[in-house]
Amino acid sequence: MMPEMTVAVDGPAPEQPQLLRSADTPLGRARVARGWSQDKAVRALVLLADAWGWQVASEASLKVQLSRWEHGGSRPNETYRVLLCSLYRATPKELGFDRAPQTAKGMRDRISTLESLVENLTAMLAAQGVQA
Missing domain, CATH: 1.20.5 (Single alpha-helices involved in coiled-coils or other helix-helix interfaces)
Incomplete structure (x- = not known):
């Protein structure tokens, strides 16, 4: 049997470093719900695309695109919609892709x-x- 562990904190709790933020959109919330930064999501997109043998943009370009997608500035094409749905284990509707531009x-x-x-x-x- 493991001994019970307690933690005592004097004063207020410190702020969490690098608080995850996103646009208040289904795609942005899906990323933050997994505890992922945009950098981590981009790396995961690249790794998934590589595993499938798909060609995608560079990590630097994808980071810019992911921000645009999350803020509604543009919509991902079919390739990226499939990758994002798979990555976040969500349907197109759950990620907000069902709405017409x-x-x-x-x-x-x-x-x-x-x-x-x-x-x-x-x-x-x-x-x-x-x-x-």
């Missing part, structure tokens, strides 16, 4: 729809005697 026209249409909604709600409030 926004086009400029799609964004303009959405903005127009939202503007119309605001105008209609403002008119309805005015008709009720409520100032917006």
Whole structure:
């Protein structure tokens, strides 16, 4: 039987060095949930691709791309989506890959729809005697 171990700490606990952070996106949360830095995730992507005989970008390029993917600045192509799903043991939906990319026209249409909604709600409030 192992003896019980206790740890005593005087004062407040120190801050954890190199706190893991990511964008609040499914892909970013998946990486942090595994306790991985972006560097570690990139190395794992490269090792997985090598094991499968797939060609991928350099580690330096992948680190930039991973940051863009996690922040929604761009979307990974099919090769990287497959690698990321395998690496994180997640479905495309769990990593946020099921959403269609926004086009400029799609964004303009959405903005127009939202503007119309605001105008209609403002008119309805005015008709009720409520100032917006």
